[in-house]
Amino acid sequence: MNGYVLRKGDLLIARDGVGLITKTTKNYIYYLFKGSVCRSKKKTIWEYHDIKNRVDIKYGSMSRRKKQRKMRTLDLHGVKHNDADEEIRKFLNFVELPCSIITGKSDEMKKIASSIVKEYGWDCYEKDEWNVGTLVVVEK
Numbered sequence: 001m002n003g004y005v006l007r008k009g010d011l012l013i014a015r016d017g018v019g020l021i022t023k024t025t026k027n028y029i030y031y032l033f034k035g036s037v038c039r040s041k042k043k044t045i046w047e048y049h050d051i052k053n054r055v056d057i058k059y060g061s062m063s064r065r066k067k068q069r070k071m072r073t074l075d076l077h078g079v080k081h082n083d084a085d086e087e088i089r090k091f092l093n094f095v096e097l098p099c100s101i102i103t104g105k106s107d108e109m110k111k112i113a114s115s116i117v118k119e120y121g122w123d124c125y126e127k128d129e130w131n132v133g134t135l136v137v138v139e140k
Contacts, residue, residue: 003049003068009060012045043071051075051102069096076103076113084109088116097122097139104133 012019019031048055074091103109127134
Protein backbone atom coordinates (compact mmCIF):
# COMPACT_ATOMS: atom_id res chain seq x y z
CA MET A 1 0.00 0.00 0.00
CA ASN A 2 3.01 2.30 0.10
CA GLY A 3 3.02 3.42 -3.53
CA TYR A 4 4.29 6.80 -4.58
CA VAL A 5 3.33 8.96 -7.54
CA LEU A 6 4.91 7.53 -10.68
CA ARG A 7 7.47 9.68 -12.50
CA LYS A 8 9.75 9.58 -15.50
CA GLY A 9 12.64 7.21 -14.81
CA ASP A 10 10.71 4.78 -12.59
CA LEU A 11 10.61 1.09 -13.51
CA LEU A 12 7.55 -1.14 -13.91
CA ILE A 13 8.58 -4.74 -13.33
CA ALA A 14 6.38 -7.59 -14.55
CA ARG A 15 6.88 -11.27 -15.35
CA ASP A 16 7.39 -10.41 -19.02
CA GLY A 17 10.13 -7.84 -18.43
CA VAL A 18 10.84 -4.31 -17.28
CA GLY A 19 9.32 -1.06 -18.52
CA LEU A 20 11.02 2.33 -18.10
CA ILE A 21 8.57 5.21 -17.62
CA THR A 22 9.28 7.91 -20.20
CA LYS A 23 6.29 10.21 -19.71
CA THR A 24 3.26 10.68 -17.46
CA THR A 25 0.04 12.56 -18.13
CA LYS A 26 -3.09 13.03 -16.02
CA ASN A 27 -4.52 9.62 -16.97
CA TYR A 28 -1.73 7.69 -18.72
CA ILE A 29 1.76 6.33 -18.18
CA TYR A 30 4.04 5.95 -21.21
CA TYR A 31 6.89 3.49 -20.87
CA LEU A 32 9.57 1.80 -22.95
CA PHE A 33 9.03 -1.96 -22.97
CA LYS A 34 10.96 -4.40 -25.17
CA GLY A 35 11.98 -1.65 -27.57
CA SER A 36 8.50 -0.17 -28.00
CA VAL A 37 6.79 2.79 -26.37
CA CYS A 38 3.64 1.58 -24.63
CA ARG A 39 0.79 3.39 -22.93
CA SER A 40 -1.38 2.25 -20.01
CA LYS A 41 -3.95 3.96 -17.87
CA LYS A 42 -2.61 4.90 -14.44
CA LYS A 43 -5.64 3.24 -12.87
CA THR A 44 -4.79 -0.05 -14.60
CA ILE A 45 -1.18 0.04 -13.43
CA TRP A 46 -2.26 0.65 -9.83
CA GLU A 47 -4.82 -2.17 -10.03
CA TYR A 48 -2.13 -4.55 -11.26
CA HIS A 49 0.15 -3.36 -8.43
CA ASP A 50 -2.41 -3.31 -5.59
CA ILE A 51 -4.75 -6.16 -6.44
CA LYS A 52 -3.11 -8.65 -8.70
CA ASN A 53 0.51 -8.20 -7.53
CA ARG A 54 1.58 -8.55 -11.15
CA VAL A 55 3.51 -5.28 -11.39
CA ASP A 56 6.23 -4.18 -9.02
CA ILE A 57 7.51 -0.61 -9.03
CA LYS A 58 11.08 0.53 -8.51
CA TYR A 59 11.40 4.25 -7.98
CA GLY A 60 14.15 6.48 -9.30
CA SER A 61 14.89 9.57 -7.24
CA MET A 62 12.83 9.81 -4.06
CA SER A 63 13.34 13.53 -3.57
CA ARG A 64 10.10 15.48 -3.19
CA ARG A 65 7.97 12.46 -4.04
CA LYS A 66 4.33 12.26 -2.89
CA LYS A 67 2.38 9.14 -2.01
CA GLN A 68 -0.08 7.92 -4.65
CA ARG A 69 -3.47 8.30 -2.98
CA LYS A 70 -5.83 8.27 -5.97
CA MET A 71 -6.99 5.20 -7.87
CA ARG A 72 -6.06 2.83 -5.05
CA THR A 73 -7.70 -0.45 -4.07
CA LEU A 74 -7.66 -2.44 -0.84
CA ASP A 75 -7.89 -6.21 -1.32
CA LEU A 76 -9.24 -7.99 1.77
CA HIS A 77 -8.83 -11.52 0.40
CA GLY A 78 -7.01 -13.53 3.04
CA VAL A 79 -7.67 -10.96 5.79
CA LYS A 80 -9.48 -12.36 8.83
CA HIS A 81 -12.69 -10.66 9.88
CA ASN A 82 -11.09 -9.71 13.21
CA ASP A 83 -8.25 -7.90 11.40
CA ALA A 84 -10.40 -6.27 8.71
CA ASP A 85 -11.45 -3.28 10.84
CA GLU A 86 -7.86 -2.11 11.33
CA GLU A 87 -6.86 -2.74 7.69
CA ILE A 88 -9.86 -0.81 6.36
CA ARG A 89 -9.26 2.14 8.70
CA LYS A 90 -5.56 2.34 7.77
CA PHE A 91 -6.54 2.36 4.11
CA LEU A 92 -9.32 4.95 4.45
CA ASN A 93 -7.05 7.26 6.47
CA PHE A 94 -4.52 7.16 3.62
CA VAL A 95 -6.50 7.16 0.38
CA GLU A 96 -8.33 9.83 -1.59
CA LEU A 97 -11.84 9.15 -2.88
CA PRO A 98 -13.10 7.48 -4.95
CA CYS A 99 -11.39 4.21 -4.08
CA SER A 100 -12.27 0.51 -4.04
CA ILE A 101 -12.37 -2.17 -1.37
CA ILE A 102 -12.45 -5.79 -2.50
CA THR A 103 -14.39 -7.78 0.08
CA GLY A 104 -15.03 -10.93 -1.89
CA LYS A 105 -18.37 -12.66 -1.56
CA SER A 106 -18.40 -12.59 2.24
CA ASP A 107 -21.51 -10.77 3.46
CA GLU A 108 -19.89 -10.27 6.85
CA MET A 109 -16.83 -8.58 5.28
CA LYS A 110 -19.13 -6.33 3.24
CA LYS A 111 -21.00 -5.33 6.42
CA ILE A 112 -17.74 -4.56 8.23
CA ALA A 113 -16.43 -2.44 5.35
CA SER A 114 -19.67 -0.57 4.68
CA SER A 115 -20.21 0.24 8.38
CA ILE A 116 -16.70 1.72 8.66
CA VAL A 117 -17.20 3.72 5.45
CA LYS A 118 -20.44 5.12 6.89
CA GLU A 119 -18.61 6.06 10.12
CA TYR A 120 -16.31 8.21 7.97
CA GLY A 121 -19.40 9.96 6.56
CA TRP A 122 -18.93 8.48 3.10
CA ASP A 123 -21.03 6.16 0.97
CA CYS A 124 -20.26 2.90 -0.82
CA TYR A 125 -21.89 0.71 -3.42
CA GLU A 126 -21.16 -2.53 -5.24
CA LYS A 127 -19.05 -1.92 -8.35
CA ASP A 128 -21.57 -3.53 -10.70
CA GLU A 129 -23.89 -6.52 -10.91
CA TRP A 130 -21.06 -8.82 -12.07
CA ASN A 131 -18.57 -7.63 -9.48
CA VAL A 132 -20.53 -7.65 -6.22
CA GLY A 133 -17.35 -8.43 -4.24
CA THR A 134 -15.97 -4.91 -4.78
CA LEU A 135 -17.23 -1.82 -2.98
CA VAL A 136 -16.62 1.61 -4.49
CA VAL A 137 -16.22 4.27 -1.80
CA VAL A 138 -17.36 7.83 -2.63
CA GLU A 139 -18.22 11.03 -0.82
CA LYS A 140 -21.91 11.58 -0.05
